[in-house]
Amino acid sequence: MIDHFIARNEPSWTRLEALTRRARRRRPDLSPAELDEFIRLYQQASTHLAHARTNLRDPGLTTRLTRLVADANGAIYGRSGNAWKAFRQFLTVTFPVAVWTSRRFVAASAALLFVPALAMGTWLAVSDRAVETIGDEAAREAYVTEEFEDYYSSSAAAEFSSQVLINNIQVSFIAFAMGIFACVGTGAILIYNGVNIGLAGGLFHSIGEPAKFWGLILPHGLLELSAVVVAGAAGLRMGWSIIAPGDRTRMVALAEEGRRSVVIALGLVMAFVVAGLIEGFVTPSSLPTALRIAIGAAALAVPVALVVTRGRAGAAAGWTGQIGEREPPGIHGV
Numbered sequence: 001m002i003d004h005f006i007a008r009n010e011p012s013w014t015r016l017e018a019l020t021r022r023a024r025r026r027r028p029d030l031s032p033a034e035l036d037e038f039i040r041l042y043q044q045a046s047t048h049l050a051h052a053r054t055n056l057r058d059p060g061l062t063t064r065l066t067r068l069v070a071d072a073n074g075a076i077y078g079r080s081g082n083a084w085k086a087f088r089q090f091l092t093v094t095f096p097v098a099v100w101t102s103r104r105f106v107a108a109s110a111a112l113l114f115v116p117a118l119a120m121g122t123w124l125a126v127s128d129r130a131v132e133t134i135g136d137e138a139a140r141e142a143y144v145t146e147e148f149e150d151y152y153s154s155s156a157a158a159e160f161s162s163q164v165l166i167n168n169i170q171v172s173f174i175a176f177a178m179g180i181f182a183c184v185g186t187g188a189i190l191i192y193n194g195v196n197i198g199l200a201g202g203l204f205h206s207i208g209e210p211a212k213f214w215g216l217i218l219p220h221g222l223l224e225l226s227a228v229v230v231a232g233a234a235g236l237r238m239g240w241s242i243i244a245p246g247d248r249t250r251m252v253a254l255a256e257e258g259r260r261s262v263v264i265a266l267g268l269v270m271a272f273v274v275a276g277l278i279e280g281f282v283t284p285s286s287l288p289t290a291l292r293i294a295i296g297a298a299a300l301a302v303p304v305a306l307v308v309t310r311g312r313a314g315a316a317a318g319w320t321g322q323i324g325e326r327e328p329p330g331i332h333g334v
Contacts, residue, residue, distance in 0.1 A: 002056050009048055013065075016041040016072055023075035032255050039262045039323060042072040046269070047169055092306065093314045095267035098260050098321030100311025102233050105240070109232035112187050113225070116194035117201070124202025131206045134199065144203050148216065169272055171228065173265065179235025180254075182242050186235035193228065215289040219296040220279035226300055227271040234261035259322040266323075274299050 019038040023030055030038060049065040052058065076086075099106070123130045134140060171193070178185025197217075204213035238257045245253035278299060282292050315321075 002058050002061065005048075005052075005056065006061065012041055012044060013048075013068055016045055016068060020068075020072045020075045024071075032259070035323065036255070036258050036262060038072070039076070039266065042069070042076060043169075043173065043262075043265060043269070045069050045072065047173075050169075090263075090267070092310050093319055094263055094321055094323070096307045096309075096311030096321075097314040097319045098263040098267070098311075099230055099233075099307045100315050101260070101321055102230075102237050102264070105233035105237045106230055109186075109190060109229045109236055112190035112232065113194040113197075113229055116191050117198035120195050120198025121202040121205065122198075124199065125205035128206075131203065134203065140203060144207055144209060144212075148200065148204075148213075169269060171231075173231075175228065175232045175235050177235065179237070179239035179261070180242075181239065183236050183239035186232050186239060190228075190232045197225075211289070215292070216283060219283045219292040220275050222293075222296040222300045223271055223278065223303075224275035226303075227268045227275065230264060231268055234264040237261060256322065260320065263321055263323050271303060 016038070019030065019034060019041065022034075023038060045065060046069050049062070049069050052061050052065055056062075124134070131140070171189075175186050175189045178189060201210075201213050201217075204210055238254065238261045241248075241253035241257040242250055248256070278296060282295050285292065287295075311321075
């Protein structure tokens with residue numbers, strides 16, 4: 001299993017090492033396309049590292065991937081004294097601006113996820129015939145009385161949190177990457193996940209247990225589903241650049257939107273880390289439901305505040321939210 005994993009991913013690791021060396025030169029010579037590739041391979045290697053730590057448990061492989069990711073991270077966010085400045089700019093300007101300027105796509109992504117969820121949930125909640133189409137009665141009862149809740153305590157909290165993190169990053173990355181197919185792929189993924197959310201919620205409502213469903217889904221779901229929506233928005237924006245590039249060529253439009261979408265994808269990793277920790281440690285805990293939901297709401301409030309305040313101000317000051325962006329002329333912070 002380990003040998004197969006290494007053989008399958010070795011070429012991408014080797015390529016990332018080469019791009020990292022070039023990016024760390026005094027005068028980096030990466031083209032825009034290579035910069036996009038560099039960010040994509042860095043994100044992919046981060047996922048590989050999380051998978052290796054959780055499932056493969058090979059010290060040599062883990063050490064190698066840790067070094068690879070750390071080196072690439074250093075090249076992205078700057079060297080020594082500039083590292084904190086670069087990270088702070090990314091967190092308080094670049095990422096918020098990228099999301100703020102994508103707000104129309106965020107709205108479209110939210111509709112693609114939550115409208116099917118609401119439709120499916122309502123249909124199951126009010127129609128006995130609809131419920132009967134979802135498996136047999138014994139299977140439905142086992143799902144709502146045991147399986148759904150047991151999922152959140154199916155393994156140790158730390159291990160479960162890692163599994164959730166990996167899964168969420170994969171889903172969001174697929175939603176982001178599928179935007180290349182003129183928005184269709186991203187839209188399909190959002191609709192599919194929305195239907196599944198509605199199916200679960202509708203089954204709980206149909207048996208008069210809505211509080212149980214919302215008590216289990218909201219603590220982590222407020223941040224997690226919001227992050228999925230934003231990832232979908234990045235994919236939709238990238239796909240729309242192909243459909244309607246404006247006064248740019250399609251290749252130029254795709255490259256520009258790709259650099260902005262990569263910023264969103266990187267920023268969402270932090271959101272998914274927090275959501276995974278909440279899902280692993282808070283959702284299945286014995287804390288009162290209201291407190292668990294309050295923790296989830298507080299976790300969502302921080303990035304929302306950053307986007308609305310810093311993102312709007314940054315966009316007004318001339319920032320575009322693209323990876324590698326330098327301070328606009330005449331602007332000294334926002």
